[in-house]
Amino acid sequence: MESSSRAALLQHANGTTISGRAQLIAAGRDVVLHGPLPAAGTSNLLRPVSNATHTRAGHVARCDPGTRLEVIAKIRQRLDGHDNDNRAVVCWLNGPAGYGKSTLAQTIAECYAAEGRLLGSFFFLRGAGERSRISRLIPTLAHQISLTVPGAKLLIESAIEDEPALLESTLSLAHRLQRLIIEPIWLNTSQLSSSSRSVSRSLNKKIVVIDGLDECDDKAQMAHFIDILLSASSGETHLPFQILLTSRVEEHIRKKFDSSKARFLHRLELQNFDARWDIQRHFRREFDCIYDQNWRIMQRIPKPWPSARDLVALLNKAGSSFAFATTLIQCVGGDRMPHQALQKLLASGVNGLDSLYEQVLSSASWTEHFCQILGTIMILEDNKSVSFLSSLLSLQHEEVICELLQTQSVIKIPGDDNEPVMLYHTSLRDFLTIKSRSKQYFIDPPLQHLHLAIHCLKHLAECPSKDFFEGDVAHYACFNWPHHILLGFQRQQLYVDETMMSSLETLIEKLLTFQGNTWYNTILRFISSQLLQFSNGHHMLNMYKTLQGSIVTQNLIKIFQQVIDFCKVRVYNQDIFTNLL
Structure with missing residues (x-):
């Protein structure tokens, strides 16, 4: 029977269950899942985060030609080592925010990629969805290795076929690293050459770049991952490549790099490199571009612009912070009168990134809509578009x-x-x-999470009643309103006014009453298709425990018990959803 005929037979069915290789059946208002998921290619299995690699699209910062030469040379010296040195090396490039760590990592990754020596890269980014989660690191690197190492693809697919749980976060990071990255490289190597020593030397010259360890939300897991790498580089297991890691010096990271396991760790601290000349060159290049783009307005401004005196003042303000330099250039270049904007900044006493941010924000209107938009951007799970923001916030x-x-x-x-x-x-x-830094411009994350939860629930309430919610905004709202409530109530002393609490209670009750099946069916479909790994019931239980320890109304706690009960009775396939509740 043709698939269209089968679908026609089920068009008006209710409570239908199909076994075999069926993935998801939407029958009437019920959704039933049975049978194994269909086979998929390496990319579909691993689900790499494409915008986390050095080839990602969009705005990507890289070193200006002729700049950061000393740092780049030192990094390459550490990674390349000596021809007779087969030991795996971990190179840790660290420095404060804004010192250009990600820019250097991007440049290094592109250099080694051009030489055919880059195995893979991952650029963590806080608040950027899967780019901020360590669970996607190994699959993304494994996917790149399947493309850069001949023969590795079949070995990775074979490993997944033998052990499907490798695609889940239920297995340890060490085991997943071993099976999806280390073993495919070594097994492929042994098949290609009988001279393991020469191949080993060659492989140790291959490079992996992981940027922004501090940008990863999973701090405990990241600390554990560093532990695994250091153990591998010291010989407890074998790491068949050199690796560049970059981060700020945050405590959970520093402790691991200070441990006794860090025997073959190379530290490079950006504070020890004089970036003044590089920033000066960057200033000159960018200000020349601003001058050329605004030549009709600035044709009476003498060159060089800025003057040598003003440039020295700018360099003193920037110190070694490329983020300060870039932000200042954006401020000046975005003004209708760039030369006047520059003089205003020089006269303002701006010194350091925080004071520059204050200067920029002081000119904003801080209307209700501005606060809504800015606060939403700060806490969203991922970077979203203007279209998305306008739809979610009803603007x-x-x-x-x-x-x-x-x-x-x-x-x-x-x-x-x-x-x-x-x-x-x-x-x-x-x-x-951080209130101590932003003062009157402070955005309170817990309150913003609750505001965003309300916007998510309102958006769902306005969606038409169908079997599934449709569209990116509805999907985000569907999956993340519990997440935002959970984060909103995690702070014990949070004050939430009665209006907000009442809105949450009303909107959740409305969702369960009128669109509960639609909400749950949408979650079920995305989990089953492996487009999203989301344990909604787990979120609900965590939220329930959090709410019990928070200053919230008993009515809201009671409502969430209803949500949990609602989820429980709709779990149809215990094999696939064992972690759901």
Whole structure:
């Protein structure tokens, strides 16, 4: 029977169950799942995070030609080692925010890729969805290795076929690293050459780049991953490549790199490199571009612009911070009168990145809509577009754009409304969400999470009643409203006014009453198709425990018990959803 005929037979069925290789059946208002998932290629199995590699699209910072030469040479010296040195090496490049770690990592990755020596790369980014989660690191690297190492693809697919749990986070990081990355490389090597020693020497010259360890949300897991790498490099297991890691010196990272396991660790601290000449060159290049782009306005301004005196003042303000230099250039270049904007900044006493952020934000309107948009961007699970923001926040496209234009020197606003809005540097999020730094511009993350949960629930309430929620915004709202509530109530002393609490209670009850099946069916479909690994019941239980320890109404706690019960009775396939509740 043709598939279309089978579908026709089920068109008006209710409570239908299909076994075999069926993946998902939407029959009437019920969804039933049975049988194994269909086979998929390496890419579909591993689900690599394509925008986390050195080949990602969009705004990618790399070193200006002729700059950072000393640092690049030192990194390459550490990674390349000596011809007779077969030991795997971990190189840790560290430095404060804004010192150019990611830019250097990108440049190094591109250099080795051009030489055919890069196995893979991963660039963590806080607040960027899967780019901020360690669970996607090994699959993404494994996918790149399947493309860069001849023969590795079949070995990786074979490993997954033998042990499907490798695709899940239920297995240890060490085991997944061994099976999906280390073993495919070594097994492939042994098949290609009988001279393991010469091949070993060759492989140790292959490179992996992992940037922004501090940008990973899973701090405990990241610390464990560092432990695994250091153990491998010291010989407890065998790491068949050299690896460059970059991060700020955060405590959970520093402790691991200070351990006795770090025998073959090379440390490079950006504070020890004088970046003044590089920043001066960067200033000159960018200000020349600004001058040329605004020549009709600036034709009476003498060159060189800025003057030598002003350039020295700018360099003193920037120190070694490329983020400061880049943000200042954006401020000046985005003004209608760049030369006047520069003089204003020089006279303002701005010194350091925080004071520059204050200067930019002081000129914003701080209307209700501006606060909504900025707060949402700071806490969203991923970078979203103008279209997405306008739909989620129930605003017009032009309203979102007009409000964001006030901060275009620190937030990248794409020309296409469907492209993601991004921070030029993640230090802006740090600044805005730490009250001691941002002061009157502080964005309170827990409160913003609750506001966003309300927007998610309101959006779902406005969606038409169907078997599934449709569209990117509805999907985000469907999967993340529990997440935002959980993060909203994690702070014990959080004050939530009665209006907000009442809104949450009403909207959740409305969702369960009128669109509960639609909500749950949508979650079920995405889990079953492996497009999303989401344990909704687990989120609910965590949220229930959090709410019990928070200052919230008993009615809200009671509602979440109803949500948990609602989820429980709709789990049809215990084999696939054992971790759901």
